[in-house]
Amino acid sequence: MNTHCEDISDAAFRGISSLLYDTAGIQLSEHKKTMMVTRLRKRLLHLGLDSFDGYLSYLRGGNKDELQVMLDLMSTNETYFFREAEHFNVLAKELRSQPGKHWRIWCAALSSGEEAYTIGMLAQDILGTDRWSLVGTDISSRMVSKARRAIYPEAMLEKVPEYYRKHFCLCGRGEYSGYFTFIPEIRAAVDCRLMNLTKPLAGIGPFDIVFIRNVLIYFDQPTKEAVIGRILPLVAKDGLVITGHSESLFGISPHLQTIQPSVYRYSPQARTAQV
Ligand SMILES: C[S@@+](CC[C@H](N)C(=O)[O-])C[C@H]1O[C@@H](n2cnc3c(N)ncnc32)[C@H](O)[C@@H]1O
Numbered sequence: 263m264n265t266h267c268e269d270i271s272d273a274a275f276r277g278i279s280s281l282l283y284d285t286a287g288i289q290l291s292e293h294k295k296t297m298m299v300t301r302l303r304k305r306l307l308h309l310g311l312d313s314f315d316g317y318l319s320y321l322r323g324g325n326k327d328e329l330q331v332m333l334d335l336m337s338t339n340e341t342y343f344f345r346e347a348e349h350f351n352v353l354a355k356e357l358r359s360q361p362g363k364h365w366r367i368w369c370a371a372l373s374s375g376e377e378a379y380t381i382g383m384l385a386q387d388i389l390g391t392d393r394w395s396l397v398g399t400d401i402s403s404r405m406v407s408k409a410r411r412a413i414y415p416e417a418m419l420e421k422v423p424e425y426y427r428k429h430f431c432l433c434g435r436g437e438y439s440g441y442f443t444f445i446p447e448i449r450a451a452v453d454c455r456l457m458n459l460t461k462p463l464a465g466i467g468p469f470d471i472v473f474i475r476n477v478l479i480y481f482d483q484p485t486k487e488a489v490i491g492r493i494l495p496l497v498a499k500d501g502l503v504i505t506g507h508s509e510s511l512f513g514i515s516p517h518l519q520t521i522q523p524s525v526y527r528y529s530p531q532a533r534t535a536q537v
Contacts, residue, residue, distance in 0.1 A: 270299050274314035278302075281321055282336055285329060286401050287460035287485040290336075301335045334404040338480070341373040343380050343421040346475065346507050350384055352525050356471060356502055357388045365394040368469040370493065371477035372398035372454060375409030376418070381473065382448040383422075383430045391447045397466055399457035409454040413441050459489045467496030476506035490514050497528045 275298060279290045290298065302317065311317050321328055344350060357365060365385065369378040378398040385394040400406050413434070419427055419442060430448060434441040443449070457463065459477070472493060478486050494515060497503060503518065503526045505511060511518055511526055518526040 270295055270314040274318045277318040278314065278321065278332070281329065281332070285460075286333055286337070286458060287489065288337065288480045289482050289485075298336070302332070305331065305335060330403055334402045337402050337405075339373045339402060339405050341376045341476075343376045343418060344423070345377065345380075349473070349475070349504050349525070350380065352502070352504065352522070353381060353471065354384055354388060357385060357394075361389060361393075363393075365389060365471065366469045366498070367394065367396045368466065368472045368496070369396060369398040370459060370472055370474040372400040372409050373402075373405050375405075375412055375452075375454065376414070377473060377475065378409060378452050378454070379412065379444055379448065382444065382452055383426045386430060386445070386448050386451070387426070394451060396452045397469075398452060398454045399459075399466070401456070401458045403456055406454050406456050412443050412449055412452075413438065414443070416440050416442050459492070460485060463492050463496060468498045469496055469501060470498050471502045471504070472497055473504050475504060476509070478505060478509040487514055494518075494528060494530075499528070499530055501528045502526070503528055
């Protein structure tokens with residue numbers, strides 16, 4: 263099989279897209295055909311299937327494990343340490359406003375963990391041990407495993423400022439040579455879990471700060487509203503909600519006050535005027 267998008271029928275593309283949407287809320291436009299072929303091609307070969315129509319039937323056969331594999335392959339997991347760095351200035355300012363309290367933070371689309379450990383390094387620096395905890399969640403089991411493992415190639419340290427490298431990162435030796443991880447205090451405070459934001463969110467919260475960055479872009483407006491509607495009851499009064507720079511919660515809830523673009527404060531009692 264080659265990788266041309268002609269290899270996938272319209273029916274198979276629509277069928278797989280609609281499973282992806284129904285399961286994860288992820289919307290794929292027609293021009294993502296090539297992406298689907300590229301991401302799923304190896305899986306078809308692995309299963310010995312010679313067409314995407316066959317793969318769709320296999321998925322529709324009620325195979326839940328395969329649905330998870332498909333989600334893992336189709337989700338976009340791009341992330342890196344200190345991504346959209348301005349948000350970490352906001353985080354630092356917020357944590358410094360009450361250094362004595364125990365801060366509960368949620369990283370709601372964790373990917374492979376770089377965002378969670380960036381937050382962890384800042385929180386550990388400002389608050390110290392046992393003054394913060396972080397729950398990281400993602401729909402991709404492959405990503406959650408990577409985040410739990412917390413071992414990254416040393417080349418990724420390029421994005422980590424020298425101060426944080428020196429104080430919070432540990433370079434590996436022997437079989438881990440060329441890799442790094444984080445000090446045990448940070449690793450112990452980060453709890454990574456599998457969670458789908460488009461389904462009921464049970465067993466977590468409340469949180470003082472929620473990072474929901476660079477995932478809302480994959481959702482249509484009704485899904486985005488439903489996801490935020492599920493997240494807000496898990497946010498403490500006056501908690502912060504931070505989205506990706508290209509995402510907006512404008513008009514989604516009267517209880518979210520825009521502090522600056524992509525940073526919102528949740529005031530459940532207040533109705534904020536959105537201008
Ligand atoms: C582009 S990454 C963003 C990672 C990180 N937040 C950042 O900004 O660097 C998007 C992540 O959202 C996850 N995701 C997509 N749909 C999801 C859903 N319905 N529930 C939970 N996570 C989801 C994907 O698996 C992926 O890891």
